[in-house]
Amino acid sequence: xxxxIWKRKDLLGLENLTRExxxxxxxxxxxxxxxxxxxIKKVPALRGKTVVNLxxxxxxxxxxxxxxxxxxxxxDVINIATETSSVKKGETLIDTGRNIEALKADIIVMxxxxxxxxxxxxxxxxxxxxxxxxxxxxxxxxxxxxxxTLKEKLGKVAGIKVSIxxxxxxxxxxxxxxxxxxxxxxxxxxxxxxxxxxPGIEQMGAKVTDDVDRALHDADAVNVLxxxxxxxxxxxxxxxxxxxxxxxxxxxxxxxxKKSIIVMHPGPINxxxxxxxxxxxxxxxxxxxxxTNGIAxxxxxxxxxxxxxxxxxxxxR
Amino acid sequence: MKxxxxxxxxxxxxxxxxxIAHEILEKNRGTAELCLIGIRNRGVFLAQRxxxxxxxxxxxxxxxxxxxITLYRDDLTMIAQQPxxxxxxxxxxxxxxxxxxxxxxxxxxxxxxxxxxxxxxxxRPKAIxxxxxxxxxxxxxxxxxxxxxxxxxxxxxxxxEVRLKDTDGKDEVVIVEKISS
Numbered sequence: 001x002x003x004x005i006w007k008r009k010d011l012l013g014l015e016n017l018t019r020e021x022x023x024x025x026x027x028x029x030x031x032x033x034x035x036x037x038x039x040i041k042k043v044p045a046l047r048g049k050t051v052v053n054l055x056x057x058x059x060x061x062x063x064x065x066x067x068x069x070x071x072x073x074x075x076d077v078i079n080i081a082t083e084t085s086s087v088k089k090g091e092t093l094i095d096t097g098r099n100i101e102a103l104k105a106d107i108i109v110m111x112x113x114x115x116x117x118x119x120x121x122x123x124x125x126x127x128x129x130x131x132x133x134x135x136x137x138x139x140x141x142x143x144x145x146x147x148x149t150l151k152e153k154l155g156k157v158a159g160i161k162v163s164i165x166x167x168x169x170x171x172x173x174x175x176x177x178x179x180x181x182x183x184x185x186x187x188x189x190x191x192x193x194x195x196x197x198x199p200g201i202e203q204m205g206a207k208v209t210d211d212v213d214r215a216l217h218d219a220d221a222v223n224v225l226x227x228x229x230x231x232x233x234x235x236x237x238x239x240x241x242x243x244x245x246x247x248x249x250x251x252x253x254x255x256x257x258k259k260s261i262i263v264m265h266p267g268p269i270n271x272x273x274x275x276x277x278x279x280x281x282x283x284x285x286x287x288x289x290x291x292t293n294g295i296a297x298x299x300x301x302x303x304x305x306x307x308x309x310x311x312x313x314x315x316x317r
Numbered sequence: 318m319k320x321x322x323x324x325x326x327x328x329x330x331x332x333x334x335x336x337i338a339h340e341i342l343e344k345n346r347g348t349a350e351l352c353l354i355g356i357r358n359r360g361v362f363l364a365q366r367x368x369x370x371x372x373x374x375x376x377x378x379x380x381x382x383x384x385x386i387t388l389y390r391d392d393l394t395m396i397a398q399q400p401x402x403x404x405x406x407x408x409x410x411x412x413x414x415x416x417x418x419x420x421x422x423x424x425x426x427x428x429x430x431x432x433x434x435x436x437x438x439x440x441r442p443k444a445i446x447x448x449x450x451x452x453x454x455x456x457x458x459x460x461x462x463x464x465x466x467x468x469x470x471x472x473x474x475x476x477x478e479v480r481l482k483d484t485d486g487k488d489e490v491v492i493v494e495k496i497s498s
Contacts, residue, residue: 028401030404031402031404
């Protein structure tokens with residue numbers, strides 16, 4: 001079988017992973033998916049391990065998904081929401097991380113509003129760090145679950161055409177997807193109003209357009225991103241209705257696309273802004289399957305980083 | 318690694334499987350309530366082969382499942398190579414069934430301990446019986462097999478390699494000696 005040996009104690013992003021590593025996470029996730037369909041949805045693989053969810057930004061679905069994944073592996077889970085913690089009293093990220101390490105936790109799952117925060121934390125603690133989103137930088141497990149869903153639906157990733165539509169500039173989901181999809185040989189197009197296209201995105205390997213019909217034209221899948229109006233500090237965003245009219249994914253627009261086009265969205269969806277209700281609930285939508293697949297992918301990541309750290313500790317003895 | 322002796326060739330391996338199939342049917346009085354669950358990887362192929370033997374004898378199909386025990390192991394950090402998690406595929410209900418757990422080699426008993434834990438998470442079988450192609454001794458847990466193809470006394474520096482035509486291109490069982498480097 002696989003010759004690959006997973007050695008990373010952390011998962012910080014997809015940019016620095018190899019194609020083989022990404023494929024290994026995905027194939028391990030395939031095996032984990034079955035666990036959630038059992039009557040007893042639990043395996044003892046991470047029994048005795050403690051997972052700390054450290055969230056500096058509000059999140060429900062990612063945090064709950066990691067919590068469910070960790071619990072199905074029999075780990076103990078502790079949630080820290082920073083609004084109610086010592087972070088409010090001025091504790092630094094590194095101090096918080098070292099305190100969590102001193103509690104003998106094994107894995108920190110962190111969401112942070114600064115790009116690169118997970119990498120900084122990972123350098124300062126010996127325990128595993130999983131990036132659950134850092135600023136505009138990366139959200140690797142979201143991209144992995146998107147790719148997992150694509151692979152499940154289309155049977156392959158190499159050669160498929162994926163269009164990512166929405167606020168590319170502020171989207172860590174878009175960045176992680178571009179890295180991951182390109183490494184696996186998919187063709188990625190990003191589409192947004194010009195103001196929401198960050199400079200240099202072509203260098204990551206994505207095609208760019210501001211014409212949504214062109215982005216949809218021959219795409220096998222479309223990943224619709226949420227308009228992050230809360231991040232609009234310059235008031236430069238288009239108005240909601242204007243955005244829906246020009247970029248919203250509607251049935252009329254999909255009629256011009258491939259019949260089999262897969263519609264994805266990382267959630268939470270804003271109905272009537274970036275996607276219409278008919279499309280979100282329609283036959284092409286896999287939005288809820290993404291949520292289910294997210295658990296398998298996160299189980300896979302939790303399992304692999306925990307194994308890598310255990311092996312590193314064992315071999316240093 | 319040095320090959321020391323061939324224990325079973327294709328013919329004797331198939332005879333062993335046929336005998337085990339007869340023994341399973343004898344002990345369980347036919348195929349009612351019977352199912353076979355193989356432990357990945359080679360146990361699954363042996364379970365399928367046993368199901369074929371049972372079909373030849375009784376003309377009945379017996380459900381066959383595949384169990385991956387990676388997530389139930391107690392020695393994950395002690396194995397040198399990457400543990401690869403494979404799929405568990407049990408598409409039938411095991412409640413009140415007579416489950417025949419199938420593996421290639423019975424050694425320390427730890428794999429079987431893990432497999433029992435995994436199986437119990439799927440339901441409550443009436444009974445679980447163990448069928449192995451080779452029992453090589455050196456048990457570390459109180460585990461014994463109900464059906465054994467061949468008992469092979471071995472030294473700890475030897476390993477028993479079961480090769481099947483499904484996975485390795487030919488049917489045979491050999492003892493190989495680890496040469497300490």
